[in-house]
Amino acid sequence: xxxxxxxxxxxxxxxxxxxxxxxxxxxxxxxxxxxxxxxxxxxxxxxxxxxxxxxxxxxxxxxxxxxxxxxxxxxxxxxxxxxxxxxxxxxxxxxxxxxxxxxxxxxxxxxxxxxxxxxxxxxxxxxxxxxxxxxxxxxxxxxxxxxxxxxxxxxxxxxxxxxxxxxxxxxxxxxxxxxxxxxxxxxxxxxxxxxxxxxxxxxxxxxxxxxxxxxxxxxxxxxxxxxxxxxxxxxxxxxxxxxxxxxxxxxxxxxxxxxxxxxxxxxxxxxxxxxxxxxxxxxxxxxxxxxxxxxxxxxxxxxxxxxxxxxxxxxxxxxxxxxxxxxxxxxxxxxxxxxxxxxxxxxxxxxxxxxxxxxxxxxxxxxxxxxxxxxxxxxxxxxxxxxxxxxxxxxxxxxxxxxxxxxxxxxxxxxxxxxxxxxxxxxxxxxxxxxxxxxxxxxxxxxxxxxxxxxxxxxxxxxxxxxxxxxxxxxxxxxxxxxxxxxxxxxxxxxx
Amino acid sequence: xxxxxxxxxxxxxxxxxxxxxxxxxxxxxxxxxxxxxxxxxxxxxxxxxxxxxxxxxxxxxxxxxxxxxxxxxxxxxxxxxxxxxxxxxxxxxxxxxxxxxxxxxxxxxxxxxxxxxxxxxxxxxxxxxxxxxxxxxxxxxxxxxxxxxxxxxxxxxxxxxxxxxxxxxxxxxxxxxxxxxxxxxxxxxxxxxxxxxxxxxxxxxxxxxxxxxxxxxxxxxxxxxxxxxxxxxxxxxxxxxxxxxxxxxxxxxx
Numbered sequence: 001x002x003x004x005x006x007x008x009x010x011x012x013x014x015x016x017x018x019x020x021x022x023x024x025x026x027x028x029x030x031x032x033x034x035x036x037x038x039x040x041x042x043x044x045x046x047x048x049x050x051x052x053x054x055x056x057x058x059x060x061x062x063x064x065x066x067x068x069x070x071x072x073x074x075x076x077x078x079x080x081x082x083x084x085x086x087x088x089x090x091x092x093x094x095x096x097x098x099x100x101x102x103x104x105x106x107x108x109x110x111x112x113x114x115x116x117x118x119x120x121x122x123x124x125x126x127x128x129x130x131x132x133x134x135x136x137x138x139x140x141x142x143x144x145x146x147x148x149x150x151x152x153x154x155x156x157x158x159x160x161x162x163x164x165x166x167x168x169x170x171x172x173x174x175x176x177x178x179x180x181x182x183x184x185x186x187x188x189x190x191x192x193x194x195x196x197x198x199x200x201x202x203x204x205x206x207x208x209x210x211x212x213x214x215x216x217x218x219x220x221x222x223x224x225x226x227x228x229x230x231x232x233x234x235x236x237x238x239x240x241x242x243x244x245x246x247x248x249x250x251x252x253x254x255x256x257x258x259x260x261x262x263x264x265x266x267x268x269x270x271x272x273x274x275x276x277x278x279x280x281x282x283x284x285x286x287x288x289x290x291x292x293x294x295x296x297x298x299x300x301x302x303x304x305x306x307x308x309x310x311x312x313x314x315x316x317x318x319x320x321x322x323x324x325x326x327x328x329x330x331x332x333x334x335x336x337x338x339x340x341x342x343x344x345x346x347x348x349x350x351x352x353x354x355x356x357x358x359x360x361x362x363x364x365x366x367x368x369x370x371x372x373x374x375x376x377x378x379x380x381x382x383x384x385x386x387x388x389x390x391x392x393x394x395x396x397x398x399x400x401x402x403x404x405x406x407x408x409x410x411x412x413x414x415x416x417x418x419x420x421x422x423x424x425x426x427x428x429x430x431x432x433x434x435x436x437x438x439x440x441x442x443x444x445x446x447x448x449x450x451x452x453x454x455x456x457x458x459x460x461x462x463x464x465x466x467x468x469x470x471x472x473x474x475x476x477x478x479x480x481x482x483x484x485x486x487x488x489x490x491x492x493x494x495x496x
Numbered sequence: 497x498x499x500x501x502x503x504x505x506x507x508x509x510x511x512x513x514x515x516x517x518x519x520x521x522x523x524x525x526x527x528x529x530x531x532x533x534x535x536x537x538x539x540x541x542x543x544x545x546x547x548x549x550x551x552x553x554x555x556x557x558x559x560x561x562x563x564x565x566x567x568x569x570x571x572x573x574x575x576x577x578x579x580x581x582x583x584x585x586x587x588x589x590x591x592x593x594x595x596x597x598x599x600x601x602x603x604x605x606x607x608x609x610x611x612x613x614x615x616x617x618x619x620x621x622x623x624x625x626x627x628x629x630x631x632x633x634x635x636x637x638x639x640x641x642x643x644x645x646x647x648x649x650x651x652x653x654x655x656x657x658x659x660x661x662x663x664x665x666x667x668x669x670x671x672x673x674x675x676x677x678x679x680x681x682x683x684x685x686x687x688x689x690x691x692x693x694x695x696x697x698x699x700x701x702x703x704x705x706x707x708x709x710x711x712x713x714x715x716x717x718x719x720x721x722x723x724x725x726x727x728x729x730x731x732x733x734x735x736x737x738x739x740x741x742x743x744x745x746x747x748x749x750x
Contacts, residue, residue, distance in 0.1 A: 116675075123676040144684060148637050149627075151680070191567055264642075290711060314503055
């Protein structure tokens with residue numbers, strides 16, 4: 001390690017003046033060696049205009065020391081791409097090129113990712129890789145599908161039934177979130193954060209709230225933190241349950257599909273019992289939580305869990321004992337550990353490939369300091385591993401939920417709706433959370449008045465879409481729905 | 497195989513009782529907003545100050561709350577010292593006109609069954625939907641999908657999501673209509689055999705919601721395709737959507 005990184009805990013804040021600005025060469029060397037040699041993860045990478053200079057800022061996640069390392073350098077119209085030496089930057093550099101025009105020279109794949117500029121205004125219209133020769137053909141899928149899904153486009157280059165290459169082209173759901181957040185926080189900021197990705201509402205809100213709380217010196221009460229933890233674990237269980245049901249549906253194992261669809265709804269209804277909304281909207285607010293969960297409500301939730309958990313275990317055990325299901329899942333869509341590390345996968349998809357990367361364990365935040373969770377890591381990297389890890393995480397989340405719900409006091413003193421907040425001016429703040437899908441990173445830079453001059457959101461889907469593309473290489477095209485569901489990535493979280 | 501049968505017995509019958517019984521809503525659910533009559537203090541704008549989507553306005557006749565913009569977050573209710581706004585637990589919120597979504601102290605919510613007999617004749621016995629997510633955050637999509645689970649069993653009502661616009665009667669749109677989805681949405685609408693209908697599901701689709709002012713969206717469906725059914729909510733509860741769809745077909749759910 002050559003450069004002196006700015007080292008923060010999670011969440012962490014520092015004055016912008018303390019962010020080291022090093023020469024480009026040193027920046028490249030330090031960042032690349034951090035990722036390639038020290039095994040740090042790339043949490044965020046973006047540019048910002050500061051005092052008339054364009055700065056590249058990189059946030060790296062160091063699991064071994066539970067710290068975040070930040071470094072920046074001044075950049076002109078172009079610079080030598082990091083991707084050629086460190087593939088984990090490839091999607092970030094495509095985003096950088098598209099949003100700012102700064103050219104990472106030597107990047108192998110500089111296509112637009114959101115199609116929101118004058119240069120490439122038509123979504124999906126780009127220069128796709130093609131395959132020539134006898135038997136080669138192209139299959140185009142989306143942006144609109146047969147069922148009820150978000151919009152995204154997939155382009156398969158096939159020979160017969162086999163997929164040689166899958167190219168994923170998104171941007172259809174782009175709503176302009178990051179630019180709408182500039183100048184905040186306003187009364188709109190929190191609701192916008194809640195809708196970055198609807199299935200991860202409480203996680204994104206958690207990341208945002210702990211970031212702003214760190215930047216304004218607010219300290220949510222212990223009980224508010226516990227209620228947040230309850231919301232996060234309900235979200236994890238609901239989504240994992242839904243995904244396992246959908247995976248069963250992909251291989252036409254209808255019993256588990258039917259039962260899990262219903263049981264997922266039960267978990268959403270339990271979230272609604274906390275705050276009225278099935279996706280936990282309105283529950284997590286700046287300074288604490290918007291709703292109290294007293295002993296009576298906690299007991300009622302425990303009783304509801306007691307009722308539904310045996311049904312869930314019954315539904316899942318049925319699937320995991322069914323040979324015809326296991327045959328379909330096993331050795332399908334394998335992403336080897338080395339590939340997962342190289343392309344920078346995060347979350348349960350990475351852990352299913354053997355990488356240890358749970359933010360809750362490595363950089364504990366909120367409730368996870370006092371109530372730690374044990375990380376689940378599986379080997380295999382196939383659809384079966386991505387299914388099994390969900391079941392394991394469900395079991396673990398259930399035990400967290402029982403523990404948290406039963407240790408809530410009669411009335412949980414919570415802070416709600418703190419409206420007058422003032423953020424530290426000229427500062428940079430970083431906050432990481434582990435959503436059900438994986439690592440979420442929010443970075444905020446404030447101006448002299450403590451307003452956001454840049455708010456950068458990295459959803460786990462941003463890291464993992466390429467993992468889906470890798471999992472489809474040399475697989476049959478008919479396996480795409482199973483592989484797709486085994487990742488279950490978000491288009492809107494990616495497109496912002 | 498025997499395990500599947502045992503599981504089936506164990507899981508039991510779990511489909512909800514709707515339409516014979518109203519679904520049980522969570523006690524903290526925020527549904528139809530009610531405005532009470534009376535004059536607000538002249539300079540007070542407490543409700544408007546906290547509304548993230550500017551859904552509340554005030555004129556000589558008093559307060560107006562536009563459910564087509566409302567996120568049902570309840571912040572106005574909490575911030576009004578006069579207790580003029582209260583959210584009830586009523587989940588039936590769908591309307592056939594945009595104006596029907598605007599609540600005032602004087603006008604009651606009208607629980608209409610499809611007023612256009614020509615429409616109920618066409619789709620009364622079967623409603624096939626094509627879904628388009630035009631920038632939806634996935635919450636509307638997920639709760640629409642929830643209707644297809646056995647808890648709601650959408651097929652009981654002869655409502656089905658179909659794979660091709662050629663098979664559809666109506667397009668159900670979620671999201672504020674992003675610029676990047678505009679072309680696809682128009683093409684899908686054109687591909688549906690006429691007469692065809694448009695359903696706006698969720699606050700984003702109705703008015704653009706939080707994204708009404710974004711230069712990356714069209715600010716909702718209104719300017720693009722005129723909806724025939726409006727289902728407010730962020731996202732609409734499955735019960736809200738189902739009730740609205742059934743009424744759209746011309747049936748009386750209760």
